[in-house]
Amino acid sequence: MSTTRTRSASRSAGFGGTVAAEWTKLWSVRSTWWTLLAAVLVTAASAGQLAIYAANANTNDDPADDRGIVTVGSVLVDSMELTQYAVLALGLLAVTSEFTSGTIRTTLQCTPSRGRVLLAKAVVTAAVTFPLGLLLGGVGVLVARPVLGEWGAAPVADTLRDLLAVATYLALVGVLALGLGAALRSAVLTLIVLLATLMVVPLSLQEPDITVLNRIADGFPAVAGGHFMAGDAEPYPALAGLLLLAGWACAALGIGRAALRRRDA
């Protein structure tokens, strides 16, 4: 026990301190690395598979299948439907693992402001998932390009735009998963709600192909993100898709913050 007090030392940790703590926590467990590895493998497999489908559609005997030359970026964007789950795990585990292990109490003792804790986690999640998205995009392109062969095109500017869009999408759904995790506390429950929100519900709405239901589905985060990544002009501009997705992420954070503030830890 040192009798000399350290209280005067660097007291201005503030928000940066909370972020540093979250960063330390994320990288001090091996599951983070496994999740990254899984994300890379899933991207490679998914992009490869979709590229094979695209090439095959152009070379089989049924002319109705012909898609012509597709961009590598579009294959990459489509592969995100599966890849995103590895990234979602990163976001939701950042908070649900704290409830499982009981460390949430330590975290809130260190930083009593619930909003600050959640925002710091969001910053760290986004700071990891965005560059991860760029990496995954690179992997997807490297795998899809040779598989597509003559049926693929990779104009540099468009491909870079797709890479950035994918990275942005993954960062936002990562934060969405984090906010939901803070509200629901259980990893399994959070994953179920995410599956429903990102896939099951919008797919069910789109299934009968009724205009009004399609419009509703367009409001869901993954569909909005899909329009953003594809650079669609219909049913709304790509930027609107981005804003919609960002809105979902912010709303999830808000719900998570409210839950953290209201409920006993």
Added chain:
Amino acid sequence: MITLRGLTKRFGRTTAVDSLTVDIAPGRVTGFLGPNGAGKSTTMRMILGLDRPTAGQALIGGRAYRELRHPLYEVGALLDAKAIHPARSGRAHLLATARSNGIPARRVDEVLATVGLDDRAAAKPGRTLSLGMGQRLGIAGALLGDPPVLMFDEPVNGLDPDGVRWVRQLMRRLAEQGRTVFVSSHLMTEMQLTADQLVVIGRGRLLVDAPVDEVVAGSAVAVRVRSPHPDGLAKLAERLTAAGATVEPAGPDELTVTGATVDRVGDLAYESGVRLHELSPHGASLERAFMELTADSVEYAGVPGTVGEHR
């Protein structure tokens, strides 16, 4: 200084903590005693801003925990020794804790040394830590910010006798340095050795807030009297009964007296001219005082005679 004012916590219809008003002063070890389910942990969690009080408030140095910017410099607390991520090393756990409040990393090594965890132990993942090591790690975490207020929930659980003695000495030393030390325990004997002041609760209500000595002295003390003269002993028994004490024979040459102090029994023996070979207080422990205090407020009282019965 920890100040509790009408602190109340209700879970549905259950009142876990019932308008607790206590000051926990600096410079001494305050033992926080109560049977299981008395509300000790809930009270500590409310002090740390983890549970929201239904009514009343808990203040540290006059401020609510949630208002503290860098709380580790103000309050250090060990709540649950097992609260570490199963895959994270003890050292990384402390490092993250330190960084959150801008505490320099070298302080992590200092507190690890203080609690006697070497590099190998600190590198082990959480799931492999024994309860005792977890307690030491938790205490290390509480000491990180060198805070003037310290709280420990059952800190000697899972420690070996050496560890228990070490914790006892640490608490004493922290209090001697002028800090507020608030320790919960269900081990009454441990508190008798460690604490200066006792706060006893039962069913969430304050039963006692007094110095340890006073609590022990105030408990019903039995007095053991031994004499080589059976006749004299009988005479003394008569005098004692006349004086309002309860006397029970404990053997051919021995009496157990309740309802009279050792001094009083000694005086009466002298007045009666009875030669004594032993006159001693018996069972005057915190344990006994505690049982008496909480007799009416035990949440999970065993029902005698139900074990082994087939219903």
